Amino acid sequence: MAEMRVPLERAVHRIRLCSVDELAPGEARRFDVEGLRLALIRIGDDYYAIGDRCSHEDFSLADGEVWSEEFEIECAKHGSTFDLRTGQPCSLPATKPVPVYDVRIEGTAVWVEVG
């Protein structure tokens, strides 16, 4: 009799990053949590989390300028911008995306889902 294989569901792990009021609109901040380097960006009352390591070279995206109207962040080293919703680069020299993570607001806490 053939063995039945049941796919394991990917476990989603949640990490609390900060309180909603710790980040001003248009601000980005780096978080080093549980072996991950994340950039949390606030636009209005919405929060976006992406990998903080630019895909062109190892540089912190949280140090860059937030382009709120475009939902992008600009790498401060060579100027590539990344879409905060997809992680895709929008301009050269970066050609590869950065990871994006789901963000949840619960009460006054900002959580990111990884896994």
Ligand code: FES
């Ligand atoms: S290190 Fe980010 S664009 Fe070069």
